[in-house]
Amino acid sequence: MKLKLFSTTESNGQKPKKSKLREWVDAAVFALVVSTVVRGLIFSAFAIPSGSMEGSLLTGDHLFVSKLNYGARMPITPISIPFLEAKIFDGSVSTYWDGIKLPYYRLPGFSSIKRQDVVVFNYPPEIDRPVDMRSHYIKRCQALPGDVLKIVDGQVFVNGKAAPNAPKAQTSYMVNTDGREINPQLIHDLKIELLGQIADNQFVMIIPPDGLAAFKACTNVVSVKPIIEPKGQYDETVYPHDPRFKWNNDNFGPLMIPKQGHTIPLNDSTLTLYGSAINNYEHQTITRNGDHTLINGQKADHYTFKQNYFWMMGDNRHNSADSRSWGFVPEDHIVGKAMLTWLSIDSTETTLKKIRWNRMLRPIH
CATH class of the missing domain: 3.30.70.80 (Peptidase S8 propeptide/proteinase inhibitor I9)
Structure with a gap:
């Protein structure tokens, strides 16, 4: 028996009208796709949870962060629930599945990171999570790959020159x-x-x-x-957390920031300064066999870095956990550039004064 095929088009040539429910579902799916693309490739909104950048940025500031400036980072962990933090319910539940991991790749950007840029990045010490699922931090970039950084009595020097201090920096x-x-x-x-x-x-x-x-x-x-911590006073909470380097938050370095393609000799000092970066961010296994250094089981007397690194610090210098605490920020951890404060809420004020109107739509410098 021959079957008659019915067209989905009505006899007058028009498609059947969608139900209200179908229209709502289609609109929701479209909005989800668009917002996911925008959030992933163009910009994201972040809130400032702590005072580490005060007074440049205040607790309760809500920011737009551009991903176009440095180039959008493609997802490394593609399977996750959008618009949620990587860990919810006090960290007990993950919103991602790391069974699939993609290699790091970044689209071309408008510019590279510059000194004094305010940058959002993933928190490097959370090595138990995929890179793009680590917590978001915001700090000011003080040194670029290949720079030599030093802090003298609280003043940052880069390549021997005093770095500008943020106008509203606090101590x-x-x-x-x-x-x-x-x-x-x-x-x-x-x-x-x-x-x-x-x-x-x-x-x-x-x-x-x-x-x-x-x-x-x-x-x-x-x-x-x-308050200035004196030179030579060792602070065990300060990178690289080794008494051979008697550094503190106000007197630190000199320290060379690793640059892709730069080669260093491997000895006790360089392993103390750069060993954790090589292990945790370059994913090379370093071991010692007597007087010899082994990388992935092979004897080595030097190492060449595979990616660029940056040095990030908060403007509120004595109330900021930053690179002075945990070291370098790898390039693959960079999320974007903070561009604009679109809303600011002061939780310490009464209801009528909670919104800081003078900070609305304010560019970030």
Whole structure:
């Protein structure tokens, strides 16, 4: 028996009208695809959760981050739930599956990373996760591949020249008073952060530069002095976490930032400085056999880096976990350039004052 084939087109040549439910489903799928492409290739929105970049960026700032400037990074872990963090429910549940991993590839960008750019990147120490599933951090780029960085009494030097300080960069101060209480409303209004109290009349505070003069003018404030960790004082929390390098947050280096194609000799010093990067980010296994160094089981007296690295630091220098804590940021961890503050919410204010209107649509420098 011959079967008659029915066309999906009505006799008048028009397609059947979609149901309302089908229209909603199609619209939702289209919106999901477009938003995923935009978020993956063009820009993403991020919120500032901590004070490490204050006062350049404030806790509660919501940012647009361009992925076009440095070139969009293609997904390394392609199977994940979009628009969710890699870990949810206090880190107990993963929103991705790492059974499939793709090689690192980045589309051409408008420019390369420049010193003083404010950059979003994946947090390098989370080596138990795929690169693109690591937490997002935001810092200012202080040094590029091949640069030599040094910090002297809190001032960053790159290739022997003092690096510009962010106009609203913050640091900590030792404050001595005459014993009278400092007005809490003044502390709030000047956005001062109290880090600790040493004695009845001695405090450690982070004071924004805009309010420093007004704070010093208070009649009960005797002295305000910047806190600088002295040269040669070893801080075990500072990279490379080895007493042979007596470095701290304010006096650090000199340190060469690895560059793709740059070759270093392998000895005790270079292995201390660069061994973790070679192991964790270049995925080469380094071992020692007596006086010899082995890379992937083969004797080696030098190593050539396979990718570029960067040095990132927060503008709030004494309240920032950054490259001084964990070292270099590999190129494949770079997400994008912070471009614009589109919304800013101050959780410490009352309902009517929560939105910082003066920071709306503000370019990031």
